Amino acid sequence: GENVEQHPSTLSVQEGDSAVIKCTYSDSASNYFPWYKQELGKGPQLIIDIRSNVGEKKDQRIAVTLNKTAKHFSLHITETQPEDSAVYFCAATPSGGSYIPTFGRGTSLIVHP
Amino acid sequence: GAVVSQHPSRVICKSGTSVKIECRSLDFQATTMFWYRQFPKQSLMLMATSNEGSKATYEQGVEKDKFLINHASLTLSTLTVTSAHPEDSSFYICSAFNTGVNSPLHFGNGTRLTVT
Numbered sequence: 001g002e003n004v005e006q007h008p009s010t011l012s013v014q015e016g017d018s019a020v021i022k023c024t025y026s027d028s029a030s031n032y033f034p035w036y037k038q039e040l041g042k043g044p045q046l047i048i049d050i051r052s053n054v055g056e057k058k059d060q061r062i063a064v065t066l067n068k069t070a071k072h073f074s075l076h077i078t079e080t081q082p083e084d085s086a087v088y089f090c091a092a093t094p095s096g097g098s099y100i101p102t103f104g105r106g107t108s109l110i111v112h113p
Numbered sequence: 114g115a116v117v118s119q120h121p122s123r124v125i126c127k128s129g130t131s132v133k134i135e136c137r138s139l140d141f142q143a144t145t146m147f148w149y150r151q152f153p154k155q156s157l158m159l160m161a162t163s164n165e166g167s168k169a170t171y172e173q174g175v176e177k178d179k180f181l182i183n184h185a186s187l188t189l190s191t192l193t194v195t196s197a198h199p200e201d202s203s204f205y206i207c208s209a210f211n212t213g214v215n216s217p218l219h220f221g222n223g224t225r226l227t228v229t
Binding site: 032034036041042043044045046049089099100101103104105106108 | 117119147154155156157159162206208210216217218219220221222223225
Protein backbone atom coordinates (compact mmCIF):
# COMPACT_ATOMS: atom_id res chain seq x y z
CA GLY A 1 0.00 0.00 0.00
CA GLU A 2 0.86 3.67 -0.10
CA ASN A 3 3.22 5.14 2.48
CA VAL A 4 3.44 8.89 3.03
CA GLU A 5 6.28 10.44 4.99
CA GLN A 6 5.94 14.04 6.18
CA HIS A 7 8.62 16.35 7.57
CA PRO A 8 9.18 18.16 9.77
CA SER A 9 6.87 17.12 12.57
CA THR A 10 7.14 20.57 14.13
CA LEU A 11 8.02 23.85 12.47
CA SER A 12 8.45 27.11 14.31
CA VAL A 13 8.81 30.38 12.37
CA GLN A 14 8.58 34.09 12.94
CA GLU A 15 5.67 36.02 11.52
CA GLY A 16 6.48 37.04 7.96
CA ASP A 17 8.87 34.18 7.33
CA SER A 18 8.20 31.38 4.87
CA ALA A 19 7.37 27.82 5.89
CA VAL A 20 7.97 24.67 3.87
CA ILE A 21 6.56 21.23 4.63
CA LYS A 22 7.72 18.24 2.63
CA CYS A 23 6.11 14.89 1.89
CA THR A 24 7.21 11.80 0.03
CA TYR A 25 5.04 8.97 -1.21
CA SER A 26 5.79 5.44 -2.30
CA ASP A 27 3.07 4.43 -4.79
CA SER A 28 3.73 5.77 -8.27
CA ALA A 29 0.05 5.18 -9.05
CA SER A 30 -0.99 7.99 -6.70
CA ASN A 31 -2.14 10.96 -8.75
CA TYR A 32 -3.92 13.37 -6.43
CA PHE A 33 -2.31 15.19 -3.52
CA PRO A 34 -4.41 17.34 -1.17
CA TRP A 35 -3.16 19.37 1.78
CA TYR A 36 -5.25 19.92 4.87
CA LYS A 37 -5.06 22.40 7.72
CA GLN A 38 -6.38 21.32 11.11
CA GLU A 39 -6.94 23.85 13.84
CA LEU A 40 -7.21 22.75 17.43
CA GLY A 41 -10.43 20.90 18.15
CA LYS A 42 -11.66 21.02 14.56
CA GLY A 43 -11.72 18.74 11.56
CA PRO A 44 -9.15 19.07 8.75
CA GLN A 45 -9.94 21.63 6.07
CA LEU A 46 -8.65 21.41 2.51
CA ILE A 47 -6.35 24.32 1.70
CA ILE A 48 -4.84 23.35 -1.64
CA ASP A 49 -4.43 20.30 -3.83
CA ILE A 50 -2.47 19.24 -6.88
CA ARG A 51 -2.90 16.56 -9.49
CA SER A 52 -0.12 14.55 -11.06
CA ASN A 53 -0.34 16.31 -14.42
CA VAL A 54 0.67 19.60 -12.80
CA GLY A 55 4.03 20.53 -11.28
CA GLU A 56 3.03 23.56 -9.26
CA LYS A 57 -0.09 25.30 -8.05
CA LYS A 58 -0.45 28.57 -6.18
CA ASP A 59 -3.25 30.20 -4.25
CA GLN A 60 -2.30 33.55 -2.73
CA ARG A 61 0.23 32.85 0.02
CA ILE A 62 0.24 29.10 -0.33
CA ALA A 63 1.71 26.96 -3.08
CA VAL A 64 2.28 23.29 -3.66
CA THR A 65 4.93 21.68 -5.84
CA LEU A 66 5.03 18.12 -7.08
CA ASN A 67 7.94 16.09 -8.39
CA LYS A 68 6.50 12.87 -9.77
CA THR A 69 9.84 11.39 -10.65
CA ALA A 70 11.17 11.77 -7.14
CA LYS A 71 7.73 11.10 -5.64
CA HIS A 72 7.71 14.09 -3.39
CA PHE A 73 5.54 17.16 -2.95
CA SER A 74 5.81 20.22 -0.78
CA LEU A 75 3.65 22.93 0.74
CA HIS A 76 5.00 26.46 0.77
CA ILE A 77 3.49 29.22 2.88
CA THR A 78 4.87 32.71 2.40
CA GLU A 79 4.48 35.74 4.66
CA THR A 80 3.27 33.57 7.51
CA GLN A 81 0.79 34.97 9.99
CA PRO A 82 -0.12 33.80 13.50
CA GLU A 83 -3.43 32.47 12.17
CA ASP A 84 -1.46 30.05 10.00
CA SER A 85 -0.55 28.21 13.20
CA ALA A 86 -2.15 24.76 12.95
CA VAL A 87 -1.37 21.17 12.07
CA TYR A 88 -0.94 20.52 8.36
CA PHE A 89 -1.45 17.12 6.75
CA CYS A 90 -0.41 16.01 3.31
CA ALA A 91 -2.07 13.09 1.58
CA ALA A 92 -1.58 10.92 -1.47
CA THR A 93 -4.57 9.41 -3.27
CA PRO A 94 -4.39 6.39 -5.56
CA SER A 95 -5.76 6.57 -9.05
CA GLY A 96 -7.78 3.41 -8.61
CA GLY A 97 -9.07 0.97 -6.05
CA SER A 98 -10.58 2.56 -2.97
CA TYR A 99 -9.45 6.13 -3.78
CA ILE A 100 -8.94 6.59 -0.07
CA PRO A 101 -6.08 9.00 0.64
CA THR A 102 -3.12 8.05 2.78
CA PHE A 103 -2.19 10.83 5.19
CA GLY A 104 1.16 11.94 6.47
CA ARG A 105 1.71 12.19 10.19
CA GLY A 106 1.20 15.94 10.24
CA THR A 107 3.30 19.04 10.84
CA SER A 108 2.58 21.37 13.71
CA LEU A 109 3.31 24.88 12.42
CA ILE A 110 3.80 27.58 15.01
CA VAL A 111 4.03 31.17 13.82
CA HIS A 112 5.38 33.53 16.45
CA PRO A 113 4.13 37.13 16.31
CA GLY B 114 -18.33 24.49 -0.95
CA ALA B 115 -19.22 21.05 0.27
CA VAL B 116 -20.23 20.92 3.91
CA VAL B 117 -20.10 17.95 6.21
CA SER B 118 -21.84 18.45 9.52
CA GLN B 119 -21.02 16.31 12.54
CA HIS B 120 -22.95 16.17 15.79
CA PRO B 121 -22.37 16.35 18.68
CA SER B 122 -19.09 18.24 18.82
CA ARG B 123 -18.44 17.05 22.36
CA VAL B 124 -19.89 14.26 24.46
CA ILE B 125 -19.10 12.92 27.87
CA CYS B 126 -20.53 9.57 28.84
CA LYS B 127 -20.15 7.02 31.57
CA SER B 128 -18.35 3.77 31.05
CA GLY B 129 -20.66 1.05 29.75
CA THR B 130 -23.05 3.37 27.93
CA SER B 131 -23.36 3.82 24.17
CA VAL B 132 -22.88 7.01 22.22
CA LYS B 133 -24.13 7.86 18.73
CA ILE B 134 -22.35 10.34 16.47
CA GLU B 135 -24.08 11.69 13.38
CA CYS B 136 -22.45 12.79 10.15
CA ARG B 137 -24.45 14.61 7.51
CA SER B 138 -23.57 15.85 4.06
CA LEU B 139 -25.48 19.12 3.87
CA ASP B 140 -25.34 20.10 0.23
CA PHE B 141 -24.45 16.92 -1.59
CA GLN B 142 -25.21 13.24 -1.57
CA ALA B 143 -22.59 10.90 -0.26
CA THR B 144 -22.85 7.22 -1.10
CA THR B 145 -19.66 6.69 0.83
CA MET B 146 -18.51 8.28 4.06
CA PHE B 147 -15.41 7.61 6.08
CA TRP B 148 -14.89 7.52 9.82
CA TYR B 149 -11.55 8.45 11.31
CA ARG B 150 -10.16 8.40 14.81
CA GLN B 151 -7.47 10.78 15.92
CA PHE B 152 -5.35 10.52 19.04
CA PRO B 153 -3.71 13.64 20.47
CA LYS B 154 -0.95 14.99 18.26
CA GLN B 155 -1.29 12.11 15.86
CA SER B 156 -2.50 11.59 12.34
CA LEU B 157 -5.89 10.47 11.12
CA MET B 158 -6.55 6.78 11.50
CA LEU B 159 -9.18 5.38 9.14
CA MET B 160 -11.60 3.22 11.08
CA ALA B 161 -14.18 2.26 8.48
CA THR B 162 -15.83 3.08 5.20
CA SER B 163 -19.55 3.62 5.43
CA ASN B 164 -21.55 2.61 2.37
CA GLU B 165 -25.11 3.74 1.83
CA GLY B 166 -27.47 0.80 1.87
CA SER B 167 -24.86 -1.82 2.66
CA LYS B 168 -22.52 -2.94 5.39
CA ALA B 169 -19.58 -0.84 6.39
CA THR B 170 -16.05 -1.92 5.62
CA TYR B 171 -13.83 -1.90 8.68
CA GLU B 172 -10.08 -1.46 8.75
CA GLN B 173 -7.95 -4.15 10.29
CA GLY B 174 -7.98 -4.01 14.05
CA VAL B 175 -11.22 -2.06 14.35
CA GLU B 176 -13.94 -3.96 16.19
CA LYS B 177 -17.13 -3.79 14.17
CA ASP B 178 -19.25 -4.78 17.17
CA LYS B 179 -17.76 -1.96 19.20
CA PHE B 180 -18.10 0.69 16.52
CA LEU B 181 -21.45 0.26 14.79
CA ILE B 182 -21.89 2.16 11.55
CA ASN B 183 -25.16 2.81 9.81
CA HIS B 184 -25.53 4.65 6.51
CA ALA B 185 -29.26 4.68 6.02
CA SER B 186 -29.50 7.55 3.54
CA LEU B 187 -27.39 9.40 1.02
CA THR B 188 -26.82 12.23 3.47
CA LEU B 189 -26.47 10.55 6.85
CA SER B 190 -24.04 8.12 8.42
CA THR B 191 -23.92 7.32 12.12
CA LEU B 192 -21.21 5.86 14.30
CA THR B 193 -22.29 4.27 17.57
CA VAL B 194 -19.65 3.51 20.14
CA THR B 195 -21.17 0.65 22.13
CA SER B 196 -20.40 -0.13 25.75
CA ALA B 197 -17.90 2.67 25.81
CA HIS B 198 -14.78 2.46 27.95
CA PRO B 199 -12.23 5.12 28.86
CA GLU B 200 -9.86 3.82 26.17
CA ASP B 201 -12.50 4.75 23.58
CA SER B 202 -12.03 8.39 24.50
CA SER B 203 -10.79 10.10 21.38
CA PHE B 204 -11.55 12.57 18.59
CA TYR B 205 -13.78 11.02 15.93
CA ILE B 206 -14.08 12.65 12.51
CA CYS B 207 -16.24 11.77 9.53
CA SER B 208 -15.64 12.71 5.92
CA ALA B 209 -17.05 12.28 2.44
CA PHE B 210 -16.22 12.87 -1.18
CA ASN B 211 -18.30 15.60 -2.78
CA THR B 212 -17.71 15.26 -6.48
CA GLY B 213 -16.77 11.63 -6.60
CA VAL B 214 -13.61 9.69 -6.00
CA ASN B 215 -10.19 11.22 -6.62
CA SER B 216 -11.55 14.53 -5.37
CA PRO B 217 -11.01 16.16 -1.98
CA LEU B 218 -12.36 14.57 1.12
CA HIS B 219 -14.50 17.01 3.08
CA PHE B 220 -14.34 16.57 6.82
CA GLY B 221 -16.76 17.25 9.60
CA ASN B 222 -15.60 19.21 12.63
CA GLY B 223 -15.14 16.12 14.71
CA THR B 224 -16.59 14.79 17.95
CA ARG B 225 -14.60 14.79 21.15
CA LEU B 226 -15.68 11.72 23.12
CA THR B 227 -14.74 11.45 26.76
CA VAL B 228 -15.66 8.28 28.63
CA THR B 229 -15.51 8.54 32.40
